Amino acid sequence: MAEAVRYTVRLTAHFERDLDRIEAFLWDTEAYTAFDALLNELSDTVIPNLERFPHMGRVFLARPAHSVEVSNGIENLxxxxxxxxxxxxxxxxxxxxxxxxxxxxxxxxxxxxSIRHHRQLSFNLTSHWPS
Structure with missing residues (x-):
């Protein structure tokens, strides 16, 4: 019987920066234990699952674009x-x-x-408002 392919999971520098941003976001929202829970979930569940089942996530580029901006972004990506x-x-x-x-x-x-918390905004608008 053929041996199953084992995949290797690697973190990119961008992913690591996202983790730093998530940690800061969770600290600001006083969710002090949530970051440790995320790291545990990544190491105990997500990474082992992806090593065995790399197709478990949905295809990102298969979703329809509902705006010109998203369509252009998807084409570029x-x-x-x-x-x-x-x-x-x-x-x-x-x-x-x-x-x-x-x-x-x-x-x-x-x-x-990349990784994002569902409550994180994509935009930093604080510099746009008068103090």
């Missing part, structure tokens, strides 16, 4: 990804209870690209 990807490689998203994780499956390596 798709072009960038296709310039480094091989046949069968995919950008996928893994939905956790409070987080959305973006990862790339390239050959037998899973790259954790």
């Amino acid at each position: 798709n072009a960038q990804f296709n310039s480094i990807a091989n046949e069968g490689d995919q950008l996928r998203e893994y939905v956790l209870e409070n987080y959305l994780l973006l990862y790339a499956k390239i050959d037998t390596v899973i790259y954790l690209l």
Whole structure:
């Protein structure tokens, strides 16, 4: 019987910066134990699952765009990804209870690209408002 392929999970520098931002966000919201819980979930559940089942997340670029801006962003992301990807490689998203994780499956390596808490804003608007 053929041996199952074992995938390697690697964190990107961007993913590590996202973790720093999440830690700061959770600290600001006084959710002091939530960051440790996230790290435990990543190490005990998410990473082992992705090592065994890299296709468990949904295909990221398969969702329809509902605006011109999103459509343009998806086209740009798709072009960038296709310039480094091989046949069968995919950008996928893994939905956790409070987080959305973006990862790339390239050959037998899973790259954790980005992670966001569902309550984190994509924009930092504090500098736009008068003091």
